[in-house]
Amino acid sequence: MTDNILLHVGIDDTDSNEGMCTTYLTHIIIKQLKKHDIILLDYPRLIRLNPFARYKTRGNGALSFKVELENRDEVELVEKIVLENVEKYSMFDGVNTNPGVIFYEGEITQEMKDYAIGAIYSIYSISYAEEFAKKIGARVHKFKKGRGIIGSIASISIDLPDETFECLAYRKSENIGTKRQLDQESIYLMNEKTYPETFDNIDIEGNYTAIEPHTPCPVLYGIRGNTAEIVEKAHKMVKSFEEIEDYCIFRTNQHTDMHIQENIPIHDMQENSCYKVKCEVTEEPHDIEGGHVFFKVSDNTGTLECAAFEPTKTFRNTVRKLRMGDEIILYGGLNENHTFNIEKFQLTSVAPQYRLINPLCSCGKRMKSAGKNKGYKCPKCGNKIRSSEKVKELINRDIVEGFYEVPTEARRHLSKPIVRMKE
16 A cells, blocks of 8 residues: 655646636636545645736735645546646736646655745746756646746745635626626625724725725635634625625735845845835935835935835825834835835834924013024013024924834735734
């Protein structure tokens, strides 16, 4: 009798901005495997990679699952079902759609876990991923350029010290591309009963439901939460005016800040990577054309230009309240223009701000200038003082220490919302 075979399957880059969704393709595969009594060992995984990846669709997510098989015939059957469906459903007309599939047998090694973190922190080439797959003994299937193998390897390899879950409900095929028909009131009620164990259901600033995608994909809605149980419970609370084809729950690294690197000084930051940095405001915020707000910060190694871009809406108003000397911890990413795109920040110390005003008279009235270099005179009692120096008055700052974040609509998939912060 031979030992069972542990098979990991990774799939990525099958969709485009015009349609499809790799989660839906994975869901189709899982359903077909069930017909052959092949059941997943765990929830399928939806793993978000580097948000700066050039050719990504919005979320840059790769999918994976694992099964335990009894023999080589079952291995061949799984591979056949996976590859047939990737060929059938991938959006090959998309100019940047380059699917990749990985099959790997055995336990995940530390080397593979390190590769996966690297795919979130930095940008890999297709050739590097292919060489790595060969090194670990994985079977590689590339379609077109096969860029999807980069994420496919990462999705089977990543370790999840923190995790969330997402329940995705799918539309009937005849409804794809039409306006989604959901009972908005039921979504608000669901949020009321499940928040904060579920989150990002409502965009508070815009006062609208945020669980619906804006693309013509098969997803009707997605609910994110801390456990599989809570997202399934929330899913059952949402009412739809169109028939739901099915739903699937995914284990994810979404909203975990897995993309954020810590303890990297400003001097050593690399473009297209994301960081948490403790620093001080050295240039006060100012608006530029397009509605973006820019300012500068420094640590003891260098200076960083930061931005709250227009899509972050009223978050920019909070940023505008920062002043020189404020101590903050920034979370975000350094783009190719070497500008730090802020996802959230923690204000740890509010710098005192002063304005210069005329002194008070002993009678309590504010004094007025007695003339150039002639000091001050009280308009009420006539008292005079020789000094021409103004006095400092503490300005009340309209901001307090704490966390501040962009609205739901502007939040990256990997960015941890404040409601999940444990610091």
